[in-house]
Amino acid sequence: EVQLVESGGGLVQPGGSLRLSCAASGFTFSRFAMTWVRQAPGKGLEWVSAIGPSGGTTYYADSVKGRFTISRDNSKNTLYMQMNSLRAEDTAIYYCGKVESYVVDSWGQGALVTASS
Amino acid sequence: EIVMTQSPATLSVSPGERATLSCRASQSVSSNLAWYQQKPGQAPRLLIYGASTRATGIPARFSGSGSGTEFTLTISSLQSEDFAVYYCQQYNNWPLYTFGQGTKLEIK
Numbered sequence: 001e002v003q004l005v006e007s008g009g010g011l012v013q014p015g016g017s018l019r020l021s022c023a024a025s026g027f028t029f030s031r032f033a034m035t036w037v038r039q040a041p042g043k044g045l046e047w048v049s050a051i052g053p054s055g056g057t058t059y060y061a062d063s064v065k066g067r068f069t070i071s072r073d074n075s076k077n078t079l080y081m082q083m084n085s086l087r088a089e090d091t092a093i094y095y096c097g098k099v100e101s102y103v104v105d106s107w108g109q110g111a112l113v114t115a116s117s
Numbered sequence: 118e119i120v121m122t123q124s125p126a127t128l129s130v131s132p133g134e135r136a137t138l139s140c141r142a143s144q145s146v147s148s149n150l151a152w153y154q155q156k157p158g159q160a161p162r163l164l165i166y167g168a169s170t171r172a173t174g175i176p177a178r179f180s181g182s183g184s185g186t187e188f189t190l191t192i193s194s195l196q197s198e199d200f201a202v203y204y205c206q207q208y209n210n211w212p213l214y215t216f217g218q219g220t221k222l223e224i225k
Contacts, residue, residue: 044219050212059212095160102211103151109162
């Protein structure tokens with residue numbers, strides 16, 4: 001059974017940094033692209049970033065480009081998102097997702113990030 | 118950016134009845150369209166991909182149709198567990214996914 005477990009969320013002041021982790025199990029992590037999708041309180045889903053299976057290719061939404069960095073450690077079956085220069089509008093639940101045939105076929109339970117003073 | 122527009126924003130349907138949800142893309146996405154279900158406090162769940170293929174474990178009462186710019190999700194006979202928010206998503210521009218704003222399916 002595929003399991004994705006996010007951690008590292010919390011409260012941070014605007015301008016601060018946070019690193020999210022997503023521990024994966026139940027599948028061969030190194031074979032699949034992974035993605036982060038966020039959801040602001042009471043709002044819809046917004047794609048944030050994606051990374052290829054080897055980590056050699058990365059993609060970002062314009063809203064986070066230059067501030068967020070996606071990475072992965074295939075030896076640890078873990079996906080990361082380094083978030084710098086956080087803004088109030090980055091406040092959201094961040095979901096990691098496994099990508100199969102271009103769709104997100106498995107999702108983690110989410111990590112809440114709150115950027116507020 | 119491909120903009121996805123869902124309608125209606127809220128749909129009220131009685132249990133046992135059919136529900137029809139719509140999704141429109143601002144430009145053709147071929148059949149690269151997925152539907153997700155999200156219940157309160159839970160992560161989204163993949164229902165349909167390729168516009169019409171049910172994901173593993175999804176009941177047959179869920180069906181998807183359409184191609185190009187117009188898509189439909191139909192739930193043939195609503196069960197209590199189907200009341201949730203539904204999102205469409207295009208992946209024609211993978212990985213630059215875009216989602217619709219969601220349709221809330223509520224009990225009438």
